[in-house]
Amino acid sequence: MALILSIPGLVRVALVRDPDELLRVNNAGRVARSLSGRGGLFNRSVAAKLAVFRTPDGDIWPAFRDRHDPLRAAHQATLESALSDVEPLLQRIAPEIAELGNYIRDGHAHRSMGVVVQQAIGRLFFADYIASEESYAAARTLQAWLSAWPLRAYWIRRSGALKASLDRIEATSRGNMACAHATALAMGNIVKSIDLMRELVLRGDSLAKIEPQDALLRTLRAPARVVREARDGDCVGLIRLRSRTLVLLAVEDARQQRASDPGFAFFADAWNRCPAHSIVPALLIEVWRAARTNKKHSATGTPPQGGRPKSQPP
Amino acid sequence: MSRENDGFVFHRGLLQAVLDVVYRAINFFVTWDHLPTLLGAANLSVFRDRLRAHNLHHTGYGTTSPGWSPGNDRWRSADGSFNNLDHPRMGMAGARFGRNFPLPECVPDSVDDLLEPSPREISEELLARDQFIPATSLNLLAAAWIQFETHNWFSHGVPESGNEFKIPLKAGDEWPKEERIGGYMKIRRTVRDETSRESWLGAAPTFRNLNSHWWDAGQIYGSDRARQMQIRSGVDGKIEIGNDGMLPADPVHPGADLTGFNDNWWVGLSLLHNLFAREHNVICDGLKTRYPTWIDEELFQRARLINGALIAKIHTIEWTPGILGHPALDFSMHANWSGIPYRVLRAVLGKNSEAAYGIIGSPTEQHSAPYAMTEEFTAVYRLHPLIPDDMDVRRLDAAEVEHCKLVDMQGGVSRKFMETRGFANLMYSFGTAHPGAIRLHNYPNFLRQFTKDGQPLLDVAAIDIMRDRERGVPRYNRFRELVGKKRVKTFEEITSIPDAARKMRAIYKGDVDRVDLMVGLLAEDLPDGFGFSDTAFRIFILMASRRLKSDRFFTDDYRAEVYTNFGLDWVHKNGMKSVLLRHVPQLGPALEGVNNAFAPWNVLRG
Ligand code: HEM
Numbered sequence: 021m022a023l024i025l026s027i028p029g030l031v032r033v034a035l036v037r038d039p040d041e042l043l044r045v046n047n048a049g050r051v052a053r054s055l056s057g058r059g060g061l062f063n064r065s066v067a068a069k070l071a072v073f074r075t076p077d078g079d080i081w082p083a084f085r086d087r088h089d090p091l092r093a094a095h096q097a098t099l100e101s102a103l104s105d106v107e108p109l110l111q112r113i114a115p116e117i118a119e120l121g122n123y124i125r126d127g128h129a130h131r132s133m134g135v136v137v138q139q140a141i142g143r144l145f146f147a148d149y150i151a152s153e154e155s156y157a158a159a160r161t162l163q164a165w166l167s168a169w170p171l172r173a174y175w176i177r178r179s180g181a182l183k184a185s186l187d188r189i190e191a192t193s194r195g196n197m198a199c200a201h202a203t204a205l206a207m208g209n210i211v212k213s214i215d216l217m218r219e220l221v222l223r224g225d226s227l228a229k230i231e232p233q234d235a236l237l238r239t240l241r242a243p244a245r246v247v248r249e250a251r252d253g254d255c256v257g258l259i260r261l262r263s264r265t266l267v268l269l270a271v272e273d274a275r276q277q278r279a280s281d282p283g284f285a286f287f288a289d290a291w292n293r294c295p296a297h298s299i300v301p302a303l304l305i306e307v308w309r310a311a312r313t314n315k316k317h318s319a320t321g322t323p324p325q326g327g328r329p330k331s332q333p334p
Numbered sequence: 335m336s337r338e339n340d341g342f343v344f345h346r347g348l349l350q351a352v353l354d355v356v357y358r359a360i361n362f363f364v365t366w367d368h369l370p371t372l373l374g375a376a377n378l379s380v381f382r383d384r385l386r387a388h389n390l391h392h393t394g395y396g397t398t399s400p401g402w403s404p405g406n407d408r409w410r411s412a413d414g415s416f417n418n419l420d421h422p423r424m425g426m427a428g429a430r431f432g433r434n435f436p437l438p439e440c441v442p443d444s445v446d447d448l449l450e451p452s453p454r455e456i457s458e459e460l461l462a463r464d465q466f467i468p469a470t471s472l473n474l475l476a477a478a479w480i481q482f483e484t485h486n487w488f489s490h491g492v493p494e495s496g497n498e499f500k501i502p503l504k505a506g507d508e509w510p511k512e513e514r515i516g517g518y519m520k521i522r523r524t525v526r527d528e529t530s531r532e533s534w535l536g537a538a539p540t541f542r543n544l545n546s547h548w549w550d551a552g553q554i555y556g557s558d559r560a561r562q563m564q565i566r567s568g569v570d571g572k573i574e575i576g577n578d579g580m581l582p583a584d585p586v587h588p589g590a591d592l593t594g595f596n597d598n599w600w601v602g603l604s605l606l607h608n609l610f611a612r613e614h615n616v617i618c619d620g621l622k623t624r625y626p627t628w629i630d631e632e633l634f635q636r637a638r639l640i641n642g643a644l645i646a647k648i649h650t651i652e653w654t655p656g657i658l659g660h661p662a663l664d665f666s667m668h669a670n671w672s673g674i675p676y677r678v679l680r681a682v683l684g685k686n687s688e689a690a691y692g693i694i695g696s697p698t699e700q701h702s703a704p705y706a707m708t709e710e711f712t713a714v715y716r717l718h719p720l721i722p723d724d725m726d727v728r729r730l731d732a733a734e735v736e737h738c739k740l741v742d743m744q745g746g747v748s749r750k751f752m753e754t755r756g757f758a759n760l761m762y763s764f765g766t767a768h769p770g771a772i773r774l775h776n777y778p779n780f781l782r783q784f785t786k787d788g789q790p791l792l793d794v795a796a797i798d799i800m801r802d803r804e805r806g807v808p809r810y811n812r813f814r815e816l817v818g819k820k821r822v823k824t825f826e827e828i829t830s831i832p833d834a835a836r837k838m839r840a841i842y843k844g845d846v847d848r849v850d851l852m853v854g855l856l857a858e859d860l861p862d863g864f865g866f867s868d869t870a871f872r873i874f875i876l877m878a879s880r881r882l883k884s885d886r887f888f889t890d891d892y893r894a895e896v897y898t899n900f901g902l903d904w905v906h907k908n909g910m911k912s913v914l915l916r917h918v919p920q921l922g923p924a925l926e927g928v929n930n931a932f933a934p935w936n937v938l939r940g
């Protein structure tokens with residue numbers, strides 16, 4: 021059952037955690053992705069946070085676009101199809117996979133693990149994408165912006181860090197909004213997974229014992245929450261949403277109740293299905309495998325499994 | 335800078351900011367319509383500023399930049415381009431409709447919800463006229479006038495076949511069998527906008543305005559050069575008039591007059607088109623006497639400017655206070671045109687203040703978006719209940735009264751009807767008949783089963799409902815919220831029309847957020863003296879001023895070098911009554927003592 025909190029002028033919010041309920045709300049006609057900021061101060065502050073994910077031309081990042089936005093659907097389909105050819109893509113990012121494998125096994129690397137993840141994700145879009153400590157810092161700033169309390173958020177904006185981070189991410193993404201989304205926000209989930217894999221390894225001899233598929237199921241993480249707004253009042257199943265309720269879909273909580281289904285983390289059967297729903301699990305599996313097989317590689321990574329050439333130099 | 339609004343931003347002054355806070359406090363206790371006149375008028379200007387700041391949203395132009403033509407600086411181009419010299423596409427014919435709400439609010443429901451509840455059921459249960467409810471403070475010319483004006487401002491074009499909405503029909507529905515397709519009523523979709531979409535439009539659909547968006551009397555002069563040339567006589571700047579003194583027939587539109595825009599034609603429109611064609615020609619005569627060397631083109635274009643401004647003035651200070659009979663509104667509309675009548679306050683507010691000296695002649699300003707008509711504006715002007723099903727046709731020279739059906743005065747038979755009854759008699763008849771009240775249960779029944787050339791049988795009431803849904807105009811409750819009114823929680827809060835709340839609850843299955851905009855507007859209880867709802871009025875406050883304020887020819891270029899001194903004087907001295915009396919002097923007795931030409935005239939005999 022959803023938790024609903026409404027304090028006039030301050031907040032009108034519903035938190036949905038049950039997996040079935042969550043999918044139903046996500047699919048409801050009157051629940052939209054774009055936020056008006058109406059409903060209370062809290063609603064307004066959340067809307068203001070998401071409103072920054074636009075290019076200077078006003079182009080909206082894909083995960084904040086409305087369901088019926090024709091461009092959203094078209095981009096989603098194109099990207100999904102581009103990412104569905106998993107094998108060649110994994111080959112393209114083999115050096116990064118190897119580097120991550122080393123990190124999981126040995127716990128150290130020449131650079132932040134996040135930089136490697138960001139580069140791996142970026143290279144799904146552009147084979148010559150290069151991540152750096154700066155671009156990863158930009159991604160972290162944007163992730164921090166999303167979860168920051170008001171004072172911190174104020175500071176992130178005021179100090180110029182927000183704008184600088186957006187500019188950097190958009191520049192490294194060459195105007196590709198999906199790439200911006202993936203290398204700034206979505207990569208956070210993968211970083212979490214890699215960290216969890218490392219923790220698994222630290223527990224004795226897990227690396228050898230745990231099969232890759234199993235490692236995936238244990239470490240895959242969905243976004244903690246994604247947000248919606250009920251524009252008009254609506255009853256979805258047992259939940260009665262008043263107009264302008266900010267709806268928090270606790271995807272990770274719900275996923276844990278469906279842990280055997282990796283698709284759940286990606287809304288794999290819904291209109292807002294993550295286009296990376298097959299490549300991300302494949303990538304994590306591959307990283308675990310690399311950690312198991314790639315015993316003696318340096319962190320900068322000669323490719324695993326013998327003959328794969330290194331792609332662009334970093 | 336917001337690129338979406340093409341760089342336009344609203345700048346609020348200190349006085350405006352202070353008034354905004356003060357009026358938020360005042361309105362907590364009293365609504366604007368219960369304040370003393372001056373305070374009420376100031377309240378309206380506060381609303382207007384809020385709306386200017388938050389309720390103007392650009393959707394892209396959807397046109398390519400046209401080439402410059404000589405004269406574009408001095409008079410209106412045929413298609414409305416170059417009204418704004420820096421943004422030549424702004425407001426031109428073919429440019430997209432804008433929005434009054436943020437674009438994510440303007441997204442149509444998904445397929446399942448779009449047809450719910452059935453627009454046909456709404457037409458039958460809530461809109462159908464049982465008995466004519468007259469608007470007794472108005473005459474029927476007021477109804478024709480507003481259609482005449484909307485034909486200046488916008489048209490979505492005539493829908494074409496293909497991919498129609500299929501509206502389910504209840505058992506027992508009398509929709510003719512031969513019009514049903516697989517048991518459904520078909521409603522064609524609005525003509526699509528095929529131009530390429532900007533990525534920031536999101537899910538909001540876009541549509542293009544066939545007509546120029548400007549207040550340029552395009553209904554008379556057309557919205558393209560070819561049409562403009564077609565209606566002209568080619569001599570002394572005049573509009574072509576037949577030997578009988580009337581506009582000629584349109585060769586491709588049977589029953590309609592040859593004029594700028596003649597869709598949905600009926601005698602009401604013909605009266606006004608003829609009247610203002612005559613006015614145009616008289617203005618040409620006046621100009622020619624003063625500027626004998628001017629060629630046809632110059633005379634035409636200057637007369638067009640003057641005639642257009644006169645129509646805008648009549649609309650602002652006669653028609654509007656006529657339909658919205660509230661002292662604060664009357665004051666505000668006069669202030670919009672010519673400023674406030676207090677010298678000290680004028681001096682305090684300064685020369686460029688639109689409040690002090692009127693919008694006319696003040697600096698041009700677009701506020702927060704490029705000028706465009708909006709979908710929401712179209713929606714609030716769906717005023718079909720103004721049209722009666724029957725009317726009494728009178729004669730100036732006899733007491734006899736002929737009871738006529740409106741359906742026999744429109745479309746293909748309009749010209750014949752005009753010929754047989756006569757221009758002056760019909761003008762008199764319109765002046766002495768009432769339009770319908772803009773309420774539920776007052777939708778003309780002939781329009782609910784309407785035959786139009788090249789179209790399937792139309793239930794225009796169901797179409798009205800469907801159009802707002804299709805175009806992503808928010809439903810009533812959200813619309814209220816977005817124009818700055820509180821949402822309602824119950825059907826009873828909307829309306830005290832007997833039994834209406836119950837019927838609405840049944841149709842909308844108890845969900846007040848689903849009430850369609852038009853239904854809510856027709857049901858809403860009205861402020862004293864008002865002919866239409868306060869909710870619709872909010873859009874109106876914004877857009878009525880905007881049509882003047884955004885237009886170079888009413889602001890920066892409202893000056894003698896453009897209009898001539900004769901022209902400015904003509905606009906200043908004339909009004910609907912003087913125009914009527916000039917062209918139909920026989921109306922003298924009928925108009926005697928009538929202060930507003932849109933109020934009922936004297937019935938002379940009988
Ligand atoms: C563990 C990693 C990831 C997880 C758990 C994840 C999950 C999700 C979820 C739950 C959504 C839906 C968000 C919402 O509806 O508000 C989403 C959307 C999206 N994701 Fe991912 N994602 C991941 C990685 C990626 C990657 C690597 C990419 C790109 C290569 C990507 C691209 C996208 C895009 C473009 C959308 C927007 C889809 C739309 O058009 O609606 N994601 N993702």
Ligand code: HEM
Pocket residue numbers: 477478480481484488489490491493598599600712713715716717718720721744786792794797798801
């Ligand atoms: C005999 C008189 C009239 C007839 C036959 C008539 C007929 C129609 C028809 C057939 C449509 C098009 C429906 C569609 O979208 O497919 C329409 C639209 C419309 N009518 Fe009327 N109408 C009449 C009078 C009026 C009046 C008095 C008003 C008052 C303002 C009015 C305002 C409108 C508006 C705003 C639209 C929407 C136009 C658009 O979507 O661009 N009409 N009318």
